Amino acid sequence: MLDLFAGPGGLDVAAHFLGFKSIGIEWDRSACETRYAAGLPTFHADVSVMRETRFHEIPASVEVLAGGPPCQSFSVAGRGAGRAALETVKTFIHRLVSGEDESQIDEDLHALGVDPRTALVLEPLRWLLKAIETEGRDPYRVIVLEQVPAVLPLWEVYAQLLRSGEGRLRGVKYEADCWELKTEQYGVPQTRTRAVLVARLVGSGPVERPEATHLPFDVRRGKGKAAQASMLPGGPGKRRWLSMADALDTASGLEGSSIDISRLRTKGRTKFFVVSNYGSNGDPKKRGRRLSSEPAFTVTSKISRNKVYKSTTDYEAARSDRFTIAESGVLQTFPHNFPWSGKDQAQQVGNAVPPRLGMHVLSRALRGNAPSSNELARSVTWPTVPGGTVDELRTIGCGDQSRCPQQSHKVTRTPRRSAP
Template structure:
């Protein structure tokens, strides 16, 4: 806590609330959330409108200096379409690129720390120059440089110590494979160092629990007899079988872990069957006993043959809204505003709550350490 009060935050591009929920669970108190999308803001208001100040607006219209906000953290997920593998790959030339607005918010609010999330595509070689520009601009937000003038890496320069990481949500407890870039920073004057966040879950531990000691199947009341690992897991299982002890940490969470208690779609609380699912090359759905493939938003809510589950009998169907929400970590009482398409778009665009909470706790740990350092009297 800062001066005996909770750590206070502002969030840009809040969407359906994934990062906001995760950061709140990590101990941050939201003082302002903004998003331009009507349905996303309706979702936020329906679920947390009594607790969180929510504004529907274009971030470019916000004058942060004039708002009188004293915040510890600026967070958010700038639109990912300019850098998405499935997009037009226009990068900073795409009018939807909002990284300059994230940087401006840091420049005008001067928080103790910031945390931003984006698609893994931002780390591709095609965008590495722009990523360097983002990092350098966040490190010293008063020094304005053009994106086309991509500077060299200058890790020791600027007001903020900045780190970036490519993380998989499954490694932090989400029942979904979702690789994302996180960019974090803290003021150098706080005197703390940002170490890499430590994963808490692993594929090796899941395979051990499934194929070495059978604890996974027992937990679900299923028989292990007659089951064999999929072909793409055999080598890893053979390697693990040569070890005497289970791998440390927790197992990756699977689709079955996340949704099995819901049962078949029953039309209640977003658990509604949606027809039309079909498999085709590259779009074969998610296995029940692995983390889901990345839940995607797409232009029409569900892109192509993605966002499907392969059931025990080999049939497949779309994940229901409630199942997809579970895979992103949303609680069952979190209601999404809008149609099935709009709900799935909000879910697909969200930061998995487990990952947002893990990163929030990691960054809060740095702020807590800084507060303790600041509290030590000078002799």
């Protein structure tokens, strides 16, 4: 599997526990350091540059194209330049497939003056077309893409064109579909909705929506209406969503666990509440709250700003705590001992695809079934990676640093003081 915009490795971690090999492309140096420490093969490079000048370095054995283009310009938490440009971006998708000159398309995109990250949602399509048009390469057998819900209309255009096989697709057709998936319905202890596209070459079998294993969480908690089944401890064929306390308690009890939540326990019971960094209904003064017996808020790059309180008394006295990086990773369903490295670790955690969701999506896309109970059970602990492997991966990924993203290895040095 080739993972574009790979980040610290959410989809790669999912692939590992399912028994598939992966390689990622990531431009952020810190995310690369995490990937090297985790033993994940990586190119420290710009996705566009890799496609334009280094495509030949991607193994021809890659059968799966995956990725989650940066979502900041589409996210409701951002300014939404991408959401405003959705209709325009749709036209660029059609122009790419119809065969228009890509340099002209790039020029027109630049002239729009939109957030440059908005154009990155076109990169998976460009990679797909590149594979089809490159001699000696086979079309990707499976495509898996994810983004914030606002991008679903673009995935629908992708799916329509992939099914058509027209233009630069040269008759290559895919079975394709896309959905909004709620992470808590797949065993992730947080509420987070993602727009997911899955495509398989015609003849590889139908594309099916990953089957939910857990109930949805009612974020309104039944306010203004009768309490829903999602608030009850069971349901036909589905388990109740996983809570923050459930996830952290389980992680803290693992052998050699890096999670210690004793500070959040009262009389042997994990009990706390979280006050979000974000305001409710657009009002920054109205901070949302979640109990430890509920799923977490969407884990974003600002999760370290959320405040954790053991009691109302602590809240009134302004005695707050914070989730550690390891704890934040567990709420994303990364293994408790995942080797977060480099800078901006909260940013890495928040930007990642939750591995547990990735396992359900990839397993359904690649094998046509759900991940096994044994695979899910093993996904809580990451294997130890020898130091020599880390060094080797860093050498492969960064080499002499000349082909890494510009300025990414720049070190700011503090001037030496003169001797007295």
